[in-house]
Amino acid sequence: MSFLVSGGIAVLCYLAAAAGLGRLLLNGVSCTDHPRNGMKLLGIVGLLFHSHVLVVLVLEQWISLSFFHALSITSWMLILLLELAWLMRPVGNLGVVIFPVAALMVALQILNPEAIQRSASSSLDTHILLSMLAYSLLTVAAIQAILLASQERHLRNKQPGGFMRALPPMVEMEHLMFQLIRAGLLMLTLAIFSAYPLIENLIEQQRAHTALLSVISWLVFATLLWGRHRHGWRGRTAIRWTLSGFGALFLGYFGSRFVVEFITTVS
Secondary structure, rough: OOOOHHHHHHHHHHHHHHHHHHHHHOOOOOOOOOHHHHHHHHHHHHHHHHHHHHHHHHOOOOOOOHHHHHHHHHHHHHHHHHHHHHHHOOOOHHHHHHHHHHHHHHHHHHHOOOOOEEEHHHHHHHHHHHHHHHHHHHHHHHHHHHHHHHHHHHHHHHHHHHHHHOOOOOHHOOOOOOHHHHHHHHHHHHHHHHHHHHHHHHHHHOOHHHHHHHHHHHHHHHHHHHHHHOOOOOOOHHHHHHHHHHHHHHHHHHHHHHHHHHHHHHH
């Protein structure tokens, strides 16, 4: 099967799942009142076809991760994490954000399949895997933070209706967000340590700012967890720290890749 066909099917499945979730959210149907099994199945089918795209464009060619390949792999991990969490907790509503993003990333990847061949490096592969896991976990945490901010704003304005009724209670949402941050910070810690043997290579490729922003992100998330444990930080404070840490991480990785692969190339 062509990666264009499997990619197209994945995009359609993700968009259909997002549309179904969006309709239920707009009608205020909560996860406890509706199991959303159809959307869950669509996500799994999309994930399988998305996996085929990654096998053909990444694994079989053993390529370095270009900007679009990296985005696609991260979105694949986001869908996988969502589907696994969905088996145990009613977190499917996160798909209304994650599914469209994944659809866009798959579309961009199949439209831009080119990448550079590279030789095998176990240290680099380990670092890439840990980094992708960290980015995926902390991306979901950032999405949780955005939903929490929306919940808080609606409650402050005394507008609890609409899709707000479909979201889990804020306490549960916040608890899940901090669980994701703890797991993401652990993966980010391992990713930073795994980059130590690659320091010279990072400097040669002018990626020192990536490492710096990753460390800044680590400090932000570590401070947030310390503040949560010591001072009980929550609500707006937790949301601001979460989005700030994610912003630094996003700029450090995808921002640097965009500059190197597009802006620098053009100039």
